[in-house]
Amino acid sequence: MTRVFFAAGLVLAVTAAWWLLRSLGMPEGLSAQGIAQWLSDQGAAGPLLLMLVMTLAVVVGPIPTLPVSAASGLAFGMVGGTLTASLGALVGALIALGISRFLARDLVRKRLGDNPLFHANASQRVLFWGVFTTRLVPLFSFALVSYAAGLTAIQLWRYALATWLGMLPMTVVFAGLGQGFHVNPTVTVLTGAVLLGVMTVAPYWLQRLYGERLLHWLREDR
Secondary structure (H helix, E strand, O other), X not given: OXXXXXXXXXXXXXXXXXXXHHHOOOOOOOXXXXXXHHXXXXXXXXXXXXXXXXXXXXXXOOOOOHHHHXXXXXXXXXXXXXXXXXXXXXXXXXXXXXXXXXXXXXXXXXXXXOOOOOOOOOOHHHHHHHXXXXXXXXXXXXXXXXXXXXXXXXXXXXXXXXXHHHHHHHHHHHHHHHHHOOOOHHHHHHHHHHHHHHHHHHHHHHHHHHHHHHHHHHHOOO
């Protein structure tokens, strides 16, 4: 019953937050330009509203984070937009971890307790680098990784650090992408595509070159 009430309260909280954003005039289309204009019209509350939108995008999942990150660059510049969007995403990731951990981790351990990733004594180093890599590679769903990490025994500070460091490069790219459309869209898009490609391929390249040594190092907990 505790889990049922928690889930019901979560649904109400998400609904209330969404209603608040819509009542303040947040555009339905969630385009980068539309969100940026709306945020600029909110004055000092703009950064807080951007963080709320990004947090909901992570917790709810299907809401795309790309236009939100791009809008942050348009509204607050690359540095301010990156900081605001990354903090909002981090808050959302921590909330998603807590939700998953409270609602499902005990149930998963009963069924998959022998799995090295879900074991109570799983390697913290392996879990840290697993979260970091999946944050770095844009092929993985940000929300799905957050909820999956909640089923593991990863320490909160390791999860937060891996999440923030891993998502930071792509947040910079997306914030710059949004801001750059006013300067030179072709160059900005090409630069973003190159960085996306490098970040996607690099982990697999490192695994092929240093696979055994990486595995040995990851298995050693300090």
